[in-house]
Amino acid sequence: MASAPTSKYNSHSLENESIKRTSRDGVNRDIGEALPRLPGETRITDKEVIYICPFNGPIKGRVYITNYRLYLRSLETDSALILDVPLGVISRIEKMGGATSRGENSYGLDITCKDMRNLRFALKQEGHSRRDMFEILTRYAFPLAHSLPIFAFLNEEKFDVDGWMVYNPVEEYRRQGLPNHHWRITFINKCYELCDTYPALLVVPYRASDDDLRRVAAFRSRNRIPVLSWIHPENKTVIMRCSQPLVGMSGKRNKDDEKYLDVIRETNRQINKLTIYDARPNVNAVANKATGGGYESDDAYHNAELFFLDIHNIHVMRESLKKVKDIVYPNVEESHWLSSLESTHWLEHIKLVLTGAIQVADRVSSGKSSVVVHCSDGWDRTAQLTSLAMLMLDSYYRSIEGFEILVQKEWISFGHKFASRIGHGDKNHADADRSPIFLQFVDCVWQMSKQFPTAFEFNERFLIIILDHLYSCRFGTFLYNCESAREKQKVTERTVSLWSLINSNKDKFKNPFYTKEINRVLYPVASMRHLELWVNYYIRWNPRIKQQQPNPVEQRYMELLALRDEYIKRLEELQLANSPKLSDPSTSPSSPSQMMPHVQTHF
């Protein structure tokens, strides 16, 4: 570093420094340390490569490939770099350079990942080492194309808690106070014969018979009829979700569907209108008529008000995220950063989704009107809107388990097409069905947690680990498109749930400033002035953005949490121990502060 100060200040160079420093005392440990392996994970091959790090330049290393991950350890003494990438994250593998390529490190592999980064490895031209690595990676990163199982089915990890037990629909509806005299639980979809992308258990109006439901299903895209997602504990208004009505060019009507929505409206006596939110922009809804879809017209549904929420479709979102990646990886845009960020429109889309969810929540909570939410098929934008509105309305979903239940219910069980949107184990990287809809939802949750730092039990790390395992294929949680497919594959028996990992390690994911508040409705500010790019997720691979220390806040958070828990536990123990004495008011330590010295002697 002797000649450094004349160059400009660059926090990046500090990062170099810290890598070197850790290596000095860490190097022996690293060599002794074996390749990390999960039960069920088998090692396939290893190769010497040059990892072309976009931040620190080429680094010589050894790459290990298993049926689950790609693991690279630097072979250079002054660098302790380790890459640990689940193969599920890989979206595309390309060969770069040919037999005739000249120039250093121009021959090798370029791997595009789903989590906002690319990995480049340079290999020797001799000895088919690139071909071998390419073939092995392709085989294990895209098992579906090679009739191999997804790793989740091979994973033999054991956890103390079973994440599959987290969500039990009957219990969740009972928590919401259902069934009641307006709403019933129906098993009409027990074998997925009414709607193959819906869960087995549905909540519908008491006054609608199973035959009514079947007739309504015929008029809704993919039979996704309006069903209850959430009921307000006090005013009993509801959030319903469904798909678009099959109105078509000719403007078809369906008496049963109209009657069904009217029955829903009548469950709420406070207001004589039902509110329908169509998540799409108006023009898209009209255009959908050409393919048989459409929206609820005023004349057919006179007791309903329809609003469009202007949220764009999956293709627009995919392109927008692609633009975000362009400006953050590998090099972050330096000049005019904010203008470039604006030109991706990512935050604008976030704003529209949040604004839509706020409207839904506000309508239910302050407007005292029941709402129906749909888009086209009711599994992308609809899931975003209902789940975010529920998060704003119901503090239960802001706890760790509550959030897991929310994801399990509104996303997984109601058929958000995770397999198609993410492309688990699938080599077709350009598939038009792929789209970061769930990521966008998690981003919205993060924006809310920024604005209400004490309202959520979980921290940022919780959201990031969910996103990491959205792609990793280590757990069965996000596999397949719907419940019926999952049941057919016996996913709950044959794979491990992500919630098992998280719930057996909850402390890591807790927000120390969480203060439980029942019945508080959160209305985030969905103005561009108050939204920001989630730098810790989208730009996390860039060492220049990181702080120089391994996040000290987090460490302090953990200390705070540990102390608080310890304190509460001791207090409870003492209260138990002292309870006989408490009957005598003159001798009992009445305030917690008096008990403290006793508590502390145990430390």
Next chain:
Amino acid sequence: MEFSELIRTGQAQAELLRGPEMPPLRGTLCVTGHHLLLSPGPQATPDLWLLLLRSVDSIEKRVAGDAGTITLRCKDLRVLQLDIEGVEATLDIARSIEALSSLESVITSFPFFYRPKGLRLGEAWHFHPPERYYKRIARETWSSPLPVPQTRAWRLSEANEDFSLCPSYPRAVIVPRAVDDDALARSARFRQGGRFPVLSYYHAPRGTVLLRSSQPLTGRQKLRCAEDEELLRAVLAEARPGARGFIVDTRSAQAAKQARMTGGGTEAKAAYPGWKRLHRPLERGRPLQESFVRLMEACGDPEQSMDRWLSRLDGCRWLSHVKEALSTACLAAQGMEWEGACILVHGAEGTDSTLLVTSLAQLILDPLSRTMAGFQELIEREWIQAGHPFQLRCAHSAFSHTRPKHEAPIFLLFLDCVWQLGRQFPLSLEFGEGMLLALFDHSYASPFGTFLCNSEKERCLCEVRTRTHSLWSGLNQPKEQRKLRNPLYVPNPLAIWPSVEPQSLRLWQGLFLRWTHPPEPSEVAWEKVWQIATDQKTEGSQPTDSASEPQP
């Protein structure tokens, strides 16, 4: 002069609109010599609303029918609307506010009349920051393992006792021991405004120093000054044999060269062996003021379509100024910490961006300056006593219609940079956002005397220290502390190197959007953080008390 001459009408019936979150306040509006007050009448609770006239930045009046509206844009970035009964009353009140809010005389300003209960005059003034700082250096050099001569390398000079060498320096400054007062006087004549190189910070871990000055007056003829050269040579010689130095010039090389035409210039390489010049252009003066004005236009624009927000934010360049200031400070700090080099910072006058760089570099390197007391001392020593012309720079904030002359939000830029440090290192600063907001408010308009005048000399002439209260005595009252301190603070002995990438810097919403967004959630959150942190602290302090207790 009597204030009453300027007050055209004392009273009027008015209604104050306080934004969408609060109900309007009705009552009798009164203009006094220093305040605007609105009293809801005798029967109501003493819900008196009060505004210091000095904090009015611009005033706009409109009359329609037999009523009028006055819009006050304040220096703390608040916008207030008053609906007043009677056209005549509206115009009179507007004129009175205009006249009283722009009074230039210091000794008739409110701090000279403010006598709060519970505070005593003369309390908490930092009377001798250079002296105190010199004692600290002496302590640090004594306890350091450095060779003996170095422990005596610096001395406290009172050559400026009567402000004759440099009107903008304090009476005492810290200079190399090898340079006598006569040489200082000559060096002062060679520097703009007499600001010869003085010690700003002694970095004990590496035994290096940070100096500041103004530009040398080399002029067209490339004049030299033997004493000035000797001064800088002595700095290097006493630091370490063969030590190197860097001169961080906060202007571009081009601008520094051009300054020769008007008598200024920069240090010639040949004249200062061992010193290397680096140019880091920082914006100051009018461009900085304009950036602030444009930023506030964007923040306060209700009509503005929100899709253009980010490019507008980009366009006003405020965050680039933050980035440049922080990275220049990091460069200076890096030079001391990693290279063991001595650093001299100057621009032209040496009273603006120079102080920005030296004070930020200290926050990065010096853990003591990150404590509540240390930060107050830093501001006192590196801004107030170092001669930042607060009265000129903070005469107006972002809303004034008058053409800016000397106004520039350089101190605000400093506070913003500190806020960014606090955001990136949430545990390392003992003070919180509330402290920075308070400093911003008080630097533009205050009942306290701390930010009055442009230099120590002026403050002595006006007897500011004996006739007004110190801001620090106001802020250090126990009841204020909860707002100002950072509940998560843990002393951090390391340097805090911020990331200066544009992605790591944020708009300081708590300041720039303070009045447009209900602060409720963040205030509630702050309160909870306090609770949790104080619970933890009382627990944390217990084990030592009880450790000796026998186990039950």
